[in-house]
Amino acid sequence: MRSLDLEEMRCIPFFRSVEPDQVEAMLRGAFLQRFPAHVELIHTGEPADFLHVVVEGTVEMFSVHRDRETTLGVSGPGDSFILAAVLFDRPYLQSARALVASRILMVPADSVRHAFAADAGFARAVAENLALAYRGAIKELKNQKLRSGLERLANWLLTYDAEHGSRGQFDFPFDKKVLAARLGMAPEVLSRSFAALGAYHVVVQGPSVVIQDMAALRKLAQPCATIDGTGL
Amino acid sequence: MRSLDLEEMRCIPFFRSVEPDQVEAMLRGAFLQRFPAHVELIHTGEPADFLHVVVEGTVEMFSVHRDRETTLGVSGPGDSFILAAVLFDRPYLQSARALVASRILMVPADSVRHAFAADAGFARAVAENLALAYRGAIKELKNQKLRSGLERLANWLLTYDAEHGSRGQFDFPFDKKVLAARLGMAPEVLSRSFAALGAYHVVVQGPSVVIQDMAALRKLAQPCATIDGTGL
DNA sequence: GGTTTCACTTGATAATAGTCAAGCGTCGCG
């Protein structure tokens, strides 16, 4: 890895509150890999050889069973994934693919396990990371089981808007196909859901959305801190 | 707490590989509470004041939103719950109720956080616990999104049978109502699903089940290590 | 410029699951 990259890696939030020695040790065996869009980074069921951290780009976590596929989450810069599998040397439960061309830091599982055993600060950072991931998964489970597709969409719109300036207006960060998978519905159903949101004064035109009546959408969505809470 | 109980608490798997001092400190402020069946132990959204560990009994984790309720999991002896919320002082994402009369060890959140900060061994045990909980949640999410109700039921039967002697025959450990919630379906649908399993030679009579044709059931269920894997 | 490709939409239909209502059987209790 180039020293310029090394400098960048050291700043990853994940490595904060970790002894410099341990960070160095982990980065020593690590490499920074570029992946083109649509490429599969890891595959469900395989042994966990590397911890992956998204440096740049977007990665979709998904899983396939029989003839069905489902999206389990989307990771962006700073997010690590499959930490749980790497730490305890278990097979991956999820597959990952790059949604756009991405740069991924890959740290050998051994180094991670070694740092976990040697550095209490890192162990605590890992615990915090896992706690957040766990809470995210529980929220996603509640989102799936307690809401209809339309409600999930309404809440996604509100959350995404809130995270991007609350201007009541934005462009989709990825294809609607991907959004449909992310929300756990067929693309056709997403289309119909957008049509249904017309009654709540949500206007979708190509890749752009305008929320004209925030109150109406909020009333439909009924956002809830224990499902949608972000930093929570 | 009585010294007899204290002795029992020290043996909880959760406290293994934790410095005796820290265990003592946590147990000092803790108490052992008995809860009758159906009582709610914790409530979604409330601040996390205590870490709960099931000593005896069964606890259902669930959540309510609008007029819908869903079961997120069932905890038994040795399981702790809401560890993630306690550690980082966040509100509970789930509610918990006792399914049967239960004994619960309640450790003040402060003590847990203190031990986490002071004892690296405990921090690692916590991380392992969280990693398993996270992987469990991901499996549950896949189970929900990738399988139909009938498939979930078929897999539950296979898993439960395997965990209880693989005799192809057992009694339900709780009401079918609860099983329905656990599988994420209405009780009526569970009833119909049992009827549908007749075609696969599964015989349900009152509280007992007999799997007469394991191969047929397995073919329907298509169990999968990355969804159903237990120790995995 | 014309064609192809692909994302998206729309319509028709089917599978899956939830709701409401009625009925059955068991258990506990007066």
Next chain:
DNA sequence: CGCGACGCTTGACTATTATCAAGTGAAACC
């Protein structure tokens, strides 16, 4: 015994979501 409560089942109906098929429109490519 008779009563009621409750867990469970069954039937009829509805809601939600998926699937298949056809069509539109816009960017991409030759």
